[in-house]
Amino acid sequence: MIVEIVSTGDELISGNIVDTNASYLASKFLEIGMLVKRCNIVGDDKKEIQAVLKEISSRADIVVVTGGLGPTKDDLTAEIAAMVSKDSLIINKEALSAIQSFFEKKNLQMSEVNKKQACLPSKAIMLENDSGTAPGFYMNLGKSIFYFLPGVPFEMKEMFKNKVLPDIFKRFGIKQRLRSKITLFGVPESKAAQNLDGFENKFPNLQLGFRAAFPMIEIKLLSPAITDNVSGKIDLDNARDWILSKFDVAKIVSDKGLSMEEEVARLLIKKKKTIAVAESCTGGLISHLLTDVPGSSAYFLFSAVTYSNEAKINILNVKQDTIVEYGAVHQTTAEEMAKGVMEKAGADFGISTSGIAGPTGGSDEKPVGTICIGFAKKGFSTAKTYCLNFNDRARNKKIFAATCLNLLRKELL
């Protein structure tokens, strides 16, 4: 089965927007066992879109086209689909009433230009858009079935999941596949691949994928298209257990595919514990990550971003002597920060960071990438120093934050 994707829009070929639609669609096709053969990106250029659709219609089985369904004169997709199939545009009554009811639901007046969006090739079948005004449609062109969807990612995804996939399943007799995801921290991608050598021989029916979501690694597992959910699940579980056995348990963040902050949040909620954070070089990133998880007010009490020494001393009760003797970037300082923030907030745990994210501020003794992480709980505190330099301030902040959260995660296990 040859699958191709076409993304249209001047904003894509001018580099103003990165095309995330193609990537999303490719991953969804992979989940049903189809590797996309080619993605094609073209501007809002009638001749070029026409050429691409013609070429593809002679070689692909399934094609998804995104973009160009809006109400303005740049939106040419329906017209071009009609041209390529030597069809004519007519007002599609279903599409018109879908657009009308979209505006009615929002209590808005439908404007004349939106009527254009109901003009579809006469052979096309309308795909309703529940979250926008642009209906999609599908039709045969050459040897392919073409699905035309809007370019707005949110609308496109909804329609692909709810309208296109069910049609593909029915049309080609395909079944949804089972999935499993594992997240790792502290394992280089090449090492992860090496550890899983032999997977293909052992589990020939399953598909294995890696994704580096810095600073994490995601391992994805996909069952073959199955008729029997029970045995499919057993296969997948066996493979997952085999993969888990290949890694140091401490490196496995989640066997359910959660991100570091989601897993930490899950553990804190499960154990009914609260947390306070003292950040220096991570500058609020740890707090931002933890509070990105909905419901974080259940466990997140307080975080202090203390860049200045005064703030470390006044807010976190770090001893002036400690800073004078060791400086801000030191294990002893980090340990006192963690203890101080825990006590200040009345939290069960305190974690802290103090280090050098760069690009400046490093020295021979404490180079860019030096990070001291403190941890405190009732009656106990400790700290550790790491050197983790990725030559980029933003990446350094990310790996510092993940290293700190990982320490908390291991404590919560």
Next chain:
Amino acid sequence: MIVEIVSTGDELISGNIVDTNASYLASKFLEIGMLVKRCNIVGDDKKEIQAVLKEISSRADIVVVTGGLGPTKDDLTAEIAAMVSKDSLIINKEALSAIQSFFEKKNLQMSEVNKKQACLPSKAIMLENDSGTAPGFYMNLGKSIFYFLPGVPFEMKEMFKNKVLPDIFKRFGIKQRLRSKITLFGVPESKAAQNLDGFENKFPNLQLGFRAAFPMIEIKLLSPAITDNVSGKIDLDNARDWILSKFDVAKIVSDKGLSMEEEVARLLIKKKKTIAVAESCTGGLISHLLTDVPGSSAYFLFSAVTYSNEAKINILNVKQDTIVEYGAVHQTTAEEMAKGVMEKAGADFGISTSGIAGPTGGSDEKPVGTICIGFAKKGFSTAKTYCLNFNDRARNKKIFAATCLNLLRKELL
């Protein structure tokens, strides 16, 4: 001039990675006045890459191909380029010595597989890679000049800027264009476009582009390829002034294209002022943004993320009565937070947020999207309430943070 881009790699057509290389290259070509005609994404599939290169070599003038130059057996690009041009692979001596010296500089042993990376088509000219082991190369195929670059974005960008662009300039007699960028906050993209109606007639030589970098709008200006830098600069400055005149001054964040946090940082440094932040619903995002700007320790003293009421009271000296009477999400609370954090940190300014980012926690009286922003300076404090709901926790946090920073920015003007 027809320009096409080819991105290769199984990770791209499986949806594991979004192809940012094509978008980067497209924007760089636009800067020299060339709109990319088509981007093609294919997997590590010998037949498919061969087919794509052949097709393109009959229609494009300039082609950039990324990926497939690594040392493993999936890396097929050089071999395919040789096949398409009916050429043979030979060890390119320059490439070999470049790889060798890369390893020497890093004090690493070069492995046998890296030798493969020095095998290039005999007609190819090597492009040195200063930051990785994979050399690039360029050669004619059909009617096109093909530039082959590694897929690692960092390496690819360096090589494109430093090796490919200069070659294109020389080969086609093209000159670098002058650029100008303006950032706006609080203007919808459609409104921004409407305000600039008539630009094309007034400045027919200049190119205008929009980019929504939520929650900001970027307006980009590009001069035509010029021989005379002085008159080009005057044109660009005139157009920039015209654009600036079309917007409420308060909505213009930077006429130099700085982001909100960069502009706030610039103003704080210029005025030698310091800042402290009290965050509730933004959960550390404001601190994270401000500390992403290198050198932030000059103005950023302290930030407190006070989710719990106890933290608001104990750390920020918010009055218990205020919280009992008005609740955490209220102007009075936000105002006391801003004042408290400023005093605690001994900063010149204090800013604060308290609101409901969602998806839960909203009520009829205070729906999701409600945000109270506090501001304090010596002898003065105030607060304001906004309702800004974008139906997404992460987007709400972003717009809350930007709204708060914008208030500070206006104070600093």
